[in-house]
Amino acid sequence: MSDVVHETPVAHHDEHESTGIGNRKLGMWVFLSSEFMFFGALIATYLLYSNRGGFEGTYPSEIYDIPFTSVSSFVLLMSSLTMVLAHNALSKGDQNGTRTWLFATAALGAVFLGGQVFEFTEFIVQSDMTLSTNPAASAFYLLTGFHGTHVAVGVIMLLSLWGISRRKGGLSEEHGMNLELVGLYWHFVDIIWIVIFTVVYLLSVPSA
Amino acid sequence: MTVTAERPRTTIFKRPSSAYGIWSWLTTVDHKKIGIMYGYAAFSFFIIGGLEALLLRVQLAQANAEFLTAGAYNALFTMHATTMIFLFIMPASAAFMNYLIPLMIGARDVAFPRLNALSWWIFFFGGIFLYSTFVFGTSVAPVGPDGISGNLAAGGGPGSFNWLAASPDGGWFAYQPNAGPFYSPGTAMDYWALGLQIIGLASLVSAVNFIVTIFNMRAKGMRLLRMPVFVWMSTVVAFLLLFSIPIIAVALFMVTFDRQFGTLFFAPVGGGDPILWQHLFWLFGHPEVYILILPAMGIVSEVLPVFSRKPLFGYSAVVFAGAAIGFLGFGVWAHHMLASGITPVAQAAFGLATMTIAIPTGIKIFNWLGTMWGGRLRMTTPMLFAVGFIAMFTIGGLSGVTHAVVPSDWQQTDTYYIVAHLHYVLFGGSVFGLFAGLYYWFPKLTGKMMNSKLGKTHFWLMFIGFNITFAPMHWLGLQGMVRRTWKYAPETGLEPWNVVVTIGAFIIALSVAVFMYNWFHSRRHGVDSGFDPWDARTLEWAIPNPTPEYNFGVSPVISKLDHFWHLKYDQDDEGRAVRKDDADQIIAELEHVGLNPPEPIHLPNPSYFPLLMAAGFPLMFYGIIYHTTAWGKALIVIGAMVALTAVIGWAMEPVEEPHDEPSEERAEEVEAGV
Amino acid sequence: MTAEQDTHPSPAQYWKIAALLAILTTFEVAMFYVDRELGLGGLNALILISLALLKFVIVVGWYMHLRFESAIPNRFFTAGAILALALYLVVLSALGVVVIRG
Amino acid sequence: MARSRHRLSRLTALVGTTAFLASCSLIEIQDAPMTTFEPAGPNAERLDGLFWMVFWIATVVFVLVIGAIVVMLFVFRDRGKNDAEEPKQIHGHTRLEVAWTVIPALILAAISVPTVSAVFELTGCDSDSMKVEVVGHQWWFEYHYPAQGIDTANVMVIPAGQEICAVMTSDDVLHNFWIPALHGKRYLVPGQVTLLRLESYEPGEFWGQCAEFCGLSHSLMRARVLAMEPSDFEAWVADQQKPAALPVEGMPEYDGYQVFTNKGCIQCHTVRFDDDSASNIIQREDFNGPDLTHFASRTVFAGASLPEEGESYDAALKKWLADPPNVKPGSFMPNLALTEQEIDDLIVWLGSNK
Known part of the structure; x- marks a missing residue:
């Protein structure tokens, strides 16, 4: 038995973490790296079609409401701040602060979603640009719609955590990891919007 | 057995605890059981895909044949490719990865056991969903965007298998707009697109799981460059999946939106660009090729050293070559589109990039030869398949280089020359590799040996049948036989060779029958394998056969590449292997510890929720296909509810039930017979 | 978690970073209007993309704590981002959207 | 025993391969x-x-x-002798690795030169x-x-x-x-x-x-x-540029022309006649079938898939007109349920459109 040395006596399956990062956190990072390819394909499709002339109907870039989108982008950006503050509060054991900042993050996310619903409605009703107007419109709705879906999933996760945090005892240490994971996801959704806001909104409006 | 069975807790359901019978399989989170289920499912789909191929071959054995209708033929080649790629080779590789990765890196399970079960069930339901098109799908004549529709003949008549025509018939590559809403109306292509979406999700989840497992769950001392090559190739595959599945997911979403919700992503009538589909599809599709071949390369890299009784020649070169293949695999996709009218600059660039892939591939082949050189070659069945792999894969690789010469590819693309090439790579390569693995690790699964006489019969039949089938296809292609052709004219002179090819296909079928008999026969009546039947090198053989539920009685500590071999062998001054005096004693100890863990081992508990969650997806996706009807909408809601219930239950349920060491109280209860 | 507290920024720093992000966003929107008046063309694109990249790095580095993580997630994440950027640029150039001069 | 079995399997392989190669040479490739x-x-x-x-x-x-x-x-085959020496445990060889990396790279570089030049010259x-x-x-x-x-x-x-x-x-x-x-x-x-x-x-x-x-x-x-x-080509061009003759009552082609105009063929096909009033029956952009003005000058029809080997032109045309989707599944040319007489008339008229 010379080389085969015993390790710890009771062996849990979830024990060693060779990289020093928890399995779930590493998993989240790995998953997010894959999400780049997902949004990249959608953004590339949008760029292809928004730059192609000759489609019938309205192009999304003709009807963007830049001031409005700027505000909702700002809202989403600030939700990253509240998210990181929630995480910070929990790591200091401040349950009240965690609760507050979690709710604030979810609320800002919901405001962003509300803005998107408003924007879509305006585009469809006022400007008559629907999902099937032309490929540029299709690509716009698909891209921002998938981003919105990601935000919505994030809001649901945040609200679940918030619900748990309101119970007696607040968030446990295990929930702390959940909070960190949701945080990573939430920031990721934010950085994707940073790209979308610039590339899809600001840059695709034809300059006068 | 000291596996502690804990009292199951109740969240939404009472936690399952059955260790035997059907429920133990339905609720298992054990990577080995999941691997076995993957394996059997994959093999079943192999049989189905093979039968489809035989029907295709019967049709082609005669010029202008009427055995199949055009619709049935197109459906069959679409489903043959889709099945073999997504429902056979990928899950078969997943079977090996599931079973072996934790064993090879010295872990008790994967990083996320329940996610692992989820992957498997999603894959399984995805396969069922895709194949349910044979029952529910419809496929009708094309309708041009101008509203004029094509016409079908009155009927195929008996023996034409026309009922098959109601399944996906746009090709596994689903080129747009042919597979879009106008030219492939009916629901069949929706089943295809959404079925692949489900299966892709399973692969993505697996990829995350395997990456975390390999990076985080290695036994002490198992540094990255001490991992077996199979684990390395699995790592590369996991990354390829991780980065390529999202691309096909987006492309399939676009197709689904085009078909279901009137978007115009790929419809030229509204300005959509069909070439975009090709870019996205092959951006996924080419890494997919390496997803299919790399696991087999990993298997061969395990089998060759064992039966050559030498370490793998140039271990790190083989590992880096594998990683290089994976990396370069992302940069060559447009060589599938060299005739599509992309610019000469792009054609030249992608042609050159494709050539560079030959370099790491060559490195692998030469290192395998180097491994065999000077060894003591034991020509067992797994070794035969591994050597067959090298030979056949070399042919496939070389014909691949002829496509990289772009102008020459303009002649070859879309002909049977390509069909020959891809089968030499995927059948002569992947499938031979997978069979090598099945024979090699059969004792690991069952504790029995497979019959070697039948095994060798299987090999020779398959090897000969394979070459009779696919070698003439090179010739057929260069003689002008285009791919996906339902009929060819007698004047083309292609018939005689097609007869040969069809005969070969039936020889392959026969060889598979021999294999199946051998498998099931050996499972019951095979010779007992004992411990370490092949005198192997890697960690999975340092535990008893069949593998105990907890894998390792004690977690191993690794000090070298081929750790297990070095427990048994030293080297003399000339560098020759010398069996250690106490080798038998070490093995006996390993066996003893493997069967009688010194300490209790807690394993992840079974769970209903992966199964339940996976069941939600097909329900939702059926709903999407029929979303215009009320019951379609209802299905979406029901599916979402099922998945949501599972998510909640999953979140509330810990991976392992809390296991306070059997308390005195409980012990008293047990004593009192409560 | 204790180890993290030593390296991670304090709430005050988080607020400062947020202020910086807000300023950068204001710049971006301002650039949009400046470009409307002056028609900067490529320069505008360059400035806007740089600003977005800066915001991206700030959020990833500080809010997602990637700066403070070990090399492994760092490599995965960067690999994903760069791979996506490179591949889709090639696709777009092959489709004639992005023109690479040379 | 083991030895003879080895020999047997090797023999089988040899015979199999030879038989395969022999059968290859037996199958003569036609033109x-x-x-x-x-x-x-x-x-x-x-x-x-x-x-x-x-x-x-x-x-x-x-x-x-x-x-x-x-x-x-x-x-290097293991002959099953117990006293056989164990092989040397060689882990690799750096110079060999370099060689089989560099040599293929050089070969590929050599191949790439004519490849790239051909791509640019032939596109x-x-x-x-x-x-x-x-x-x-x-x-x-x-x-x-x-x-x-x-x-x-x-x-x-x-x-x-x-x-x-x-x-x-x-x-x-x-x-x-x-x-x-x-x-x-x-x-x-x-x-x-x-x-x-x-x-x-x-x-x-x-x-x-x-x-x-x-x-x-x-x-x-x-x-x-x-x-x-080139001279024949000029003649062909001149022929093709001529309009078709408009059949008048009493001519053998007249009945076929009537079938063409009355049975819906003109919804998809056009014929350019010398009489201008008849020439633009349907606007050009609405056509989705072949122009039939010089139909009979083409040796093949129905996507160049007819006539098949050993089939006469008229028989093939008859088969095609009787039920197009049966010949070409999914065909946009429908089965118009033409009578035998109508088909024969059409063939006569089409045959005159040289």
């Missing part, structure tokens, strides 16, 4: 009109040359690798070459000669010894235009234009086929290219 090995023009010849160059290099590598395997199977067309517009339809090729004002289908007629530029697009799905004797393949993409240069040294008839899967009757979407002496 294959789609072969890539008989290039008839400069483009295809260039491709053929490149193929053979790589083929021989690949053959050398193949022989080396397979040879090494076969040698090893004999030399696109010279600007002064004669243009033929090729439009793909499910499932036939339409050819339009813009300078000559000719519309034809299935058979592309070109002058020999001269570069032709096929300017190609598709009306519906992707198609792939392939005349193996003249050049490699090029897609026809709906909404986009692709170019393919074609040139034949000598007059001759060349077979082609749509190579990209394009729906139900993909396999029946075939093509012919007819290369003529």
Whole structure:
């Protein structure tokens, strides 16, 4: 038995973490790296079609409401701040602060979603640009719609955590990891919007 | 057995605890059981895909044949490719990865056991969903965007298998707009697109799981460059999946939106660009090729050293070559589109990039030869398949280089020359590799040996049948036989060779029958394998056969590449292997510890929720296909509810039930017979 | 978690970073209007993309704590981002959207 | 015992391989009109040359690798002797690794030079070459000669010894235009234009086929290219430019013409008549069937898939008109339930449209 040395006596399956990062956190990072390819394909499709002339109907870039989108982008950006503050509060054991900042993050996310619903409605009703107007419109709705879906999933996760945090005892240490994971996801959704806001909104409006 | 069975807790359901019978399989989170289920499912789909191929071959054995209708033929080649790629080779590789990765890196399970079960069930339901098109799908004549529709003949008549025509018939590559809403109306292509979406999700989840497992769950001392090559190739595959599945997911979403919700992503009538589909599809599709071949390369890299009784020649070169293949695999996709009218600059660039892939591939082949050189070659069945792999894969690789010469590819693309090439790579390569693995690790699964006489019969039949089938296809292609052709004219002179090819296909079928008999026969009546039947090198053989539920009685500590071999062998001054005096004693100890863990081992508990969650997806996706009807909408809601219930239950349920060491109280209860 | 507290920024720093992000966003929107008046063309694109990249790095580095993580997630994440950027640029150039001069 | 079994299996393998090779040589290849090995023009010849160059290099590598395997199977095979020495445990060899990385790289670099130059020289067309517009339809090729004002289908007629530029697009799905004797393949993409240069040294008839899967009757979407002496080509152009004669009552073609106008054929097909009033029955953009003005001048029809081998032209035409979807599944030409008499009349009239 010379080389085969015993390790710890009771062996849990979830024990060693060779990289020093928890399995779930590493998993989240790995998953997010894959999400780049997902949004990249959608953004590339949008760029292809928004730059192609000759489609019938309205192009999304003709009807963007830049001031409005700027505000909702700002809202989403600030939700990253509240998210990181929630995480910070929990790591200091401040349950009240965690609760507050979690709710604030979810609320800002919901405001962003509300803005998107408003924007879509305006585009469809006022400007008559629907999902099937032309490929540029299709690509716009698909891209921002998938981003919105990601935000919505994030809001649901945040609200679940918030619900748990309101119970007696607040968030446990295990929930702390959940909070960190949701945080990573939430920031990721934010950085994707940073790209979308610039590339899809600001840059695709034809300059006068 | 000291596996502690804990009292199951109740969240939404009472936690399952059955260790035997059907429920133990339905609720298992054990990577080995999941691997076995993957394996059997994959093999079943192999049989189905093979039968489809035989029907295709019967049709082609005669010029202008009427055995199949055009619709049935197109459906069959679409489903043959889709099945073999997504429902056979990928899950078969997943079977090996599931079973072996934790064993090879010295872990008790994967990083996320329940996610692992989820992957498997999603894959399984995805396969069922895709194949349910044979029952529910419809496929009708094309309708041009101008509203004029094509016409079908009155009927195929008996023996034409026309009922098959109601399944996906746009090709596994689903080129747009042919597979879009106008030219492939009916629901069949929706089943295809959404079925692949489900299966892709399973692969993505697996990829995350395997990456975390390999990076985080290695036994002490198992540094990255001490991992077996199979684990390395699995790592590369996991990354390829991780980065390529999202691309096909987006492309399939676009197709689904085009078909279901009137978007115009790929419809030229509204300005959509069909070439975009090709870019996205092959951006996924080419890494997919390496997803299919790399696991087999990993298997061969395990089998060759064992039966050559030498370490793998140039271990790190083989590992880096594998990683290089994976990396370069992302940069060559447009060589599938060299005739599509992309610019000469792009054609030249992608042609050159494709050539560079030959370099790491060559490195692998030469290192395998180097491994065999000077060894003591034991020509067992797994070794035969591994050597067959090298030979056949070399042919496939070389014909691949002829496509990289772009102008020459303009002649070859879309002909049977390509069909020959891809089968030499995927059948002569992947499938031979997978069979090598099945024979090699059969004792690991069952504790029995497979019959070697039948095994060798299987090999020779398959090897000969394979070459009779696919070698003439090179010739057929260069003689002008285009791919996906339902009929060819007698004047083309292609018939005689097609007869040969069809005969070969039936020889392959026969060889598979021999294999199946051998498998099931050996499972019951095979010779007992004992411990370490092949005198192997890697960690999975340092535990008893069949593998105990907890894998390792004690977690191993690794000090070298081929750790297990070095427990048994030293080297003399000339560098020759010398069996250690106490080798038998070490093995006996390993066996003893493997069967009688010194300490209790807690394993992840079974769970209903992966199964339940996976069941939600097909329900939702059926709903999407029929979303215009009320019951379609209802299905979406029901599916979402099922998945949501599972998510909640999953979140509330810990991976392992809390296991306070059997308390005195409980012990008293047990004593009192409560 | 204790180890993290030593390296991670304090709430005050988080607020400062947020202020910086807000300023950068204001710049971006301002650039949009400046470009409307002056028609900067490529320069505008360059400035806007740089600003977005800066915001991206700030959020990833500080809010997602990637700066403070070990090399492994760092490599995965960067690999994903760069791979996506490179591949889709090639696709777009092959489709004639992005023109690479040379 | 073990030894004899080995010998047996080796013998079986040997016999099997020999039998296979023997059967290969027994099957005589007939004249294959789609072969890539008989290039008839400069483009295809260039491709053929490149193929053979790589083929021989690949053959050398193949022989080396397979040879090494076969040698090893004999030399290093474990004969089951107990006293056999264990092999040396060699882990690798750096210089060898470098060698088999660098040598293939050099070979590939050598191959890449003619590859890249051929790509640039054979893509696109010279600007002064004669243009033929090729439009793909499910499932036939339409050819339009813009300078000559000719519309034809299935058979592309070109002058020999001269570069032709096929300017190609598709009306519906992707198609792939392939005349193996003249050049490699090029897609026809709906909404986009692709170019393919074609040139034949000598007059001759060349077979082609749509190579990209394009729906139900993909396999029946075939093509012919007819290369003529330039003088013959001029004559052909002059013929094609002539309108068709409008049949009048009493002529044998008249009944067929009546069927054509009354049975709905004119919804998709057109014929240019000398009488202007009849010539534009349907606007050009609404056509989606072949122009039938010079139908009888083409040797093949129905996507160049008819007549089949050993079938007379009239019999094939009769079969086609009786039930098009039965010949070409999914066909946009419906079964019009024509009577035998109507079909015969149509054949007479169509036959007059030379």
